[in-house]
Amino acid sequence: MFNALMNWFDQRLPILSFLRKHLSCYFVPKNLNFLYVFGIFALVMCFSQLITGIWLAMSYTPTTSEAFESIQYIMRDVNFGWLIRHMHTTGASFLFAILYVHIFKAMLYGSYQKPRELVWLFGWLLFALFSAEAFTGYLLPWGQMSYWGAQVITSLFEVIPFVGDSIAQWVRGDYTVSEITLKRFFALHVIGFPVLIGLLLFLHISSLHHVGSNNPKGVDIALKLDGKGKPLDAIPFHPYYTVKDLFYVLLMLGLFAAVVLYVPDFWGYFIESDNALPANILSTPDHIAPLWYFAPFYSILRAVTYPLFGIEARFWGAMLMYLSIFLLALLPWLDRSPVKSLRYKGKVSKFMFGLFVISFVSLGVCGVMAMNATALFIAQVSSLIYFSYFLLMPWFTKFEQCQNVPDRV
Amino acid sequence: MKVLDDSAVRFVGNIFLLMGLMLFSSVGLASQAKPYYIGEYEKNTDRDSIERGFVTYMQFCASCHKSEYVRHRRISADLEIPWEEYKEKWLGGAGNLPVFLSNSWTSDTAKEVFGVVPPDLSLIAAQKSPDWLYRYLHSFYADSSQPLGSNNLLAPNVKMPNVLAFMQGVIEKQSCVNGDQKGADQCITLVKTEQGVMEDHEFSAAIQDLTNFFVYLSEPSRLEAELLAPKVLLFILVFCLIAYLLKREFWKDIPK
Numbered sequence: 001m002f003n004a005l006m007n008w009f010d011q012r013l014p015i016l017s018f019l020r021k022h023l024s025c026y027f028v029p030k031n032l033n034f035l036y037v038f039g040i041f042a043l044v045m046c047f048s049q050l051i052t053g054i055w056l057a058m059s060y061t062p063t064t065s066e067a068f069e070s071i072q073y074i075m076r077d078v079n080f081g082w083l084i085r086h087m088h089t090t091g092a093s094f095l096f097a098i099l100y101v102h103i104f105k106a107m108l109y110g111s112y113q114k115p116r117e118l119v120w121l122f123g124w125l126l127f128a129l130f131s132a133e134a135f136t137g138y139l140l141p142w143g144q145m146s147y148w149g150a151q152v153i154t155s156l157f158e159v160i161p162f163v164g165d166s167i168a169q170w171v172r173g174d175y176t177v178s179e180i181t182l183k184r185f186f187a188l189h190v191i192g193f194p195v196l197i198g199l200l201l202f203l204h205i206s207s208l209h210h211v212g213s214n215n216p217k218g219v220d221i222a223l224k225l226d227g228k229g230k231p232l233d234a235i236p237f238h239p240y241y242t243v244k245d246l247f248y249v250l251l252m253l254g255l256f257a258a259v260v261l262y263v264p265d266f267w268g269y270f271i272e273s274d275n276a277l278p279a280n281i282l283s284t285p286d287h288i289a290p291l292w293y294f295a296p297f298y299s300i301l302r303a304v305t306y307p308l309f310g311i312e313a314r315f316w317g318a319m320l321m322y323l324s325i326f327l328l329a330l331l332p333w334l335d336r337s338p339v340k341s342l343r344y345k346g347k348v349s350k351f352m353f354g355l356f357v358i359s360f361v362s363l364g365v366c367g368v369m370a371m372n373a374t375a376l377f378i379a380q381v382s383s384l385i386y387f388s389y390f391l392l393m394p395w396f397t398k399f400e401q402c403q404n405v406p407d408r409v
Numbered sequence: 410m411k412v413l414d415d416s417a418v419r420f421v422g423n424i425f426l427l428m429g430l431m432l433f434s435s436v437g438l439a440s441q442a443k444p445y446y447i448g449e450y451e452k453n454t455d456r457d458s459i460e461r462g463f464v465t466y467m468q469f470c471a472s473c474h475k476s477e478y479v480r481h482r483r484i485s486a487d488l489e490i491p492w493e494e495y496k497e498k499w500l501g502g503a504g505n506l507p508v509f510l511s512n513s514w515t516s517d518t519a520k521e522v523f524g525v526v527p528p529d530l531s532l533i534a535a536q537k538s539p540d541w542l543y544r545y546l547h548s549f550y551a552d553s554s555q556p557l558g559s560n561n562l563l564a565p566n567v568k569m570p571n572v573l574a575f576m577q578g579v580i581e582k583q584s585c586v587n588g589d590q591k592g593a594d595q596c597i598t599l600v601k602t603e604q605g606v607m608e609d610h611e612f613s614a615a616i617q618d619l620t621n622f623f624v625y626l627s628e629p630s631r632l633e634a635e636l637l638a639p640k641v642l643l644f645i646l647v648f649c650l651i652a653y654l655l656k657r658e659f660w661k662d663i664p665k
Binding site for chain 1: 478479480483531532535536537538627628629630633634635637638641642645646648649652653655656659660663
């Protein structure tokens with residue numbers, strides 16, 4: 001009976017063959033390590049953000065007079081509203097932490113190289129969209145830091161010569177961040193960006209499943225097939241990786257639950273104390289800082305202190321910040337190494353990657369600190385290393401001596 | 410002889426009493442000169458402490474400050490005070506009962522009287538840290554140059570009067586170096602010059618309770634979250650263990 005029903009469906013909509021193609025007959029290298037579960041983590045957190053977001057939107061009011069109050073209403077009067085909101089705020093930080101490890105893994109094992117350039121590009125676009133999603137979402141509580149953070153970032157457009165003011169006004173819909181800005185950010189946060197994120201997730205995973213996963217050794221598993229055409233070093237995604245992922249996802253959810261239930265503000269890093277004050281357009285906080293996950297890029301923005309060609313430093317800082325994100329997209333073409341994984345790349349690549357990771361973390365630390373001379377100097381040096389890594393890559397990857405990649409995983 | 414003995418004993422006793430009193434007062438004077446010590450805030454979510462803090466709040470804070478995001482019913486439920494008892498004690502019994510922790514001040518009248526609208530305290534512990542609140546409530550000192558006779562080391566020229574002074578005693582500001590020396594303005598300590606109705610440790614305990622109440626007020630769900638946390642974590646842990654065993658069983662098939 002059940003089989004007959006499934007067959008009836010399958011003849012009209014190929015559910016079974018779809019599941020077979022993407023789960024039980026989707027072959028994955030058998031040597032994927034812990035770093036490879038972060039993609040699934042990101043997917044789980046996206047789902048959590050979607051569900052908690054829907055429930056938050058049921059009680060949130062996007063007006064300047066009621067936004068802050070409606071958050072307090074959710075926190076105090078809605079059944080389990082506090083849990084839903086803290087899952088959403090913690091979820092945003094978790095998602096970015098997961099994305100950074102996911103990107104680190106791709107860079108470590110050269111997962112952006114041929115034939116996975118599109119997987120990387122869709123992933124890069126997803127990162128940009130998640131950033132936009134987080135930025136628009138951060139304005140919604142209408143706290144002091146929400147307001148002034150949005151004010152600082154939207155005012156970056158003002159420094160563009162000739163058309164800056166018009167662009168900033170176009171983004172905000174007003175001369176300053178106002179209720180119009182709040183409403184359009186709300187619309188983009190709950191409808192615009194999530195739809196685009198959904199589409200990009202589909203493209204990211206579809207393109208990955210078309211070319212298959214890379215692995216820590218960067219060995220191409222499609223080159224060694226058995227008699228039936230199945231890769232010798234691969235195992236089906238289901239059940240092997242589904243059970244492995246289930247275990248790691250539960251571990252991650254355990255950590256997530258501990259943060260949500262015990263330290264949802266994460267000592268001021270996930271929810272800032274200034275945001276417990278309603279937005280006040282007449283009182284600028286002493287120290288305006290973005291949330292920790294934007295800190296490395298914010299640090300690059302602040303590291304530029306010299307005006308050039310008669311245009312103020314903020315403009316060049318903003319340009320460098322956008323360039324730092326854009327350079328990531330070019331990675332598949334900047335890396336000319338014949339091998340994928342850092343394990344078999346030359347010493348210069350290893351040294352430069354180490355420096356890059358240190359510079360990125362240093363930029364992050366400087367970005368959450370109040371500006372002082374030492375932090376500025378560290379941020380400037382780190383920015384220099386960050387850009388050098390990308391701009392020198394075509395040379396050091398081409399001329400260095402690489403090790404031989406084994407045939408099998 | 411017996412009479413003489415008694416009077417001699419009484420005389421010697423009086424001498425000792427006088428010496429004791431002199432010793433006591435000199436110790437008292439010496440302690441006056443000692444800097445006023447403010448301990449550290451210790452975070453806890455003990456309901457009894459929060460309830461004691463609530464009583465202090467209702468007696469000394471609520472008449473000027475509002476906490477308009479907080480419902481009376483919620484406090485009665487969270488602190489397990491029966492609603493009838495709560496109503497009778499804090500809301501004057503029957504009649505038109507207020508829903509939120511509010512008072513009758515309007516912004517205009519409050520501004521007229523205090524020169525500033527007393528801040529809403531619903532989120533005060535989230536805006537300022539609990540440690541800051543704890544120290545702030547200890548750091549008032551007598552200052553005749555201020556309209557209400559008091560000032561605060563942590564918030565100079567604050568408009569709030571020192572309403573808890575009768576508990577704490579009189580605290581005065583003193584420079585820790587001689588007036589004419591360099592840095593006299595920067596180095597300031599508080600000294601206690603008059604005893605209040607509470608000993609120092611009793612007052613600190615009262616402030617600890619009050620701060621705990623403010624922490625609760627900022628996030629009432631914390632009590633619920635910390636009750637829920639062990640259950641959720643235990644559930645995930647058990648589920649995790651089963652998932653691990655399942656994973657191990659399946660991966661036995663895969664040669665290294």
